[in-house]
Amino acid sequence: MELRQLEAFVAVAGELHFGRAAEKLRIGQPTLSDLIRRLEREVGAPLLTRTTRRVALTQAGVELFGRARAILEDVEGAAAAIRRLADGDAGTVRLGITPPAAPVLAPHLADALHRVAPEVDLAVRRMWLPDLQRAIGEGALDIAITCGPVTDPPGILSEVFCAEPVMIALRDGHPLADRETLDLADLATETLGMHSEALFPAWSLALQEVLDDAGIRPPSVEFADTDLSAYRWPAQTEIDWVLTTAAVAGVSAGVVLRPLSPARYLPYTLQWCPIRATAAAVGRFVHLALSVDVPPGWVSQPDHLRHTGSG
Structure with a gap:
């Protein structure tokens, strides 16, 4: 049983008219009729009664109609979910921060992410710097944010993107x-x-x-x-x-x-590994962090995409 057979049957069962169903699916009536006949052979029962004047569902057709619609809706939902993941509209981002980022910067970025991608789950962990750098190096985190100078583990990119007045x-x-x-x-x-x-x-x-x-x-x-x-x-x-x-x-x-x-300013650095990111939402969060307005009173830094050179 193929999805296109179920799509053909649901279209005919919904319209109770082969011509309108064929137009809806943008296929010819012979192709539509062939899909219905193959489906009936596979389920072992007639699904429709046809006369020159009307099309009606058999008892088996009524039973399959509800189930087929549910199957197609599940498939459509799964496809939509995959598209959201691929576009960075859904998924999980594992963010590690050191304590100084907790009062203002982390909530600021979380709010900005929720506005543009409410289905992305931002899992935030407060960590000490040695644990943070070990976790980002080992892939236990997708993104790390900390203040001040940091070293780059192999394969990790660092972006100094904003700073808080001291x-x-x-x-x-x-x-x-x-x-x-x-x-x-x-x-x-x-x-x-x-x-x-x-x-x-x-x-x-x-x-x-x-x-x-x-x-x-x-x-x-x-x-x-x-x-x-x-x-x-x-x-x-x-x-x-x-x-x-x-x-x-x-x-x-x-x-x-x-x-x-x-x-004088306290700079903040974002670290991540692009080749290790398993979800498009990770890249979306990084782009957002490097392009969204910095918190009020803060200044952008050279790696911020909207940095103007001041501050």
């Missing part, structure tokens, strides 16, 4: 707290609070690069707090200031955030 956090009673902007050099001799590199390697490396680019090496003390926001840092009296971002710092009582002048 801010300085001060107690509201600090002598510099009233300034609208701050230069890192203004705090070069004051004690900086820093995360443990073992706890937040990607974040720590990225902020160290900001300090290196500014040419300063302030004295530093490790946070007692193990949360990325380190919101309890004001209780550590030996700490004078913190290098952070608005998304990570959040709002803390008695603390003010000030932008840097000149502005």
